[in-house]
Amino acid sequence: MDRKDxxxxxVLRGEGAGSVFVIDEKTGNIHITKPLDREEKDEYRLIATATxxxxxxxxxxxxQFIIRVQDINDNPPVFDGGPYSAxxxxxAxxxxALGGVACGVVGWTLRTAVPDLDRESQDQFLVVLQAKDMGGHLGGLSGTTTVTVRLTDVNDNPPRFTQSKWPLITI
Structure with a gap:
């Protein structure tokens, strides 16, 4: 209905009108005023009117129209919480299985890989976990965390005296 006279x-109304989105009141062209972040807001509902x-x-x-913000890979995987221990x-x-930690919406499970873990030789291990998005392909981002794995004792060693003779103690 614009006769170009x-x-x-x-006029633009709705979510982000006047702050995120502005309209040229003479041409009706809509522009954005700042970068959009899908993690902040994934869509905007706007109403444009010619008066x-x-x-x-x-x-x-x-x-009336909806602007849907497309996602780009701009945030690396993040492990929630921490530090972690198992x-x-x-x-064993x-x-x-040792346990799991949430990484975004994806969980992990840590499992033993060798059968002869001996607490008397080494009672804990530090394991570094890395999560990669985009299936690990080029351009993907990653995040890491550390898990302290403690070995609990199993009664697998008989008691031993450190000396063959002990002095007699009277109480």
Whole structure:
């Protein structure tokens, strides 16, 4: 309905109108004023109206539209919480589960890979976990965390005296 005589004024209302989105009141062209972040807000609902500049009456029904923000890979995977720790009995079978930590919406499970973990030789291990998005392909981002794995004792060693003779103590 714009007759190009300068009487038509375009008005924008809705989420982000005037701050994130601005409309050229003479042409009706809509522009953004700052970068959009899908993690902050994934869509905006706007209403554009062509009005008569003098009477402020609508020249035609308003147009309602939704702007959907597309995601780009701009945030690396993040492990929620931490520091992390897990326990497992010494001499546990291969494949014994130690625990899981949420990384975004994806969880992990840590399992033993060797059968002869001996607490008397080493009572804890530091395991570095790395999560990669985009299936680890080029351009993907990653995040890391550390898990302290402590071995719990199993009664697998008989008691031993450190000396063959002990002095007699009377109480």
């Amino acid at each position: 300068g009487r038509t004024k375009y 008569d500049r003098q009477t402020e009456h609508a020249l035609e029904p308003s147009s 326990t497992v009995p010494e001499m 079978n291969i494949g014994t």
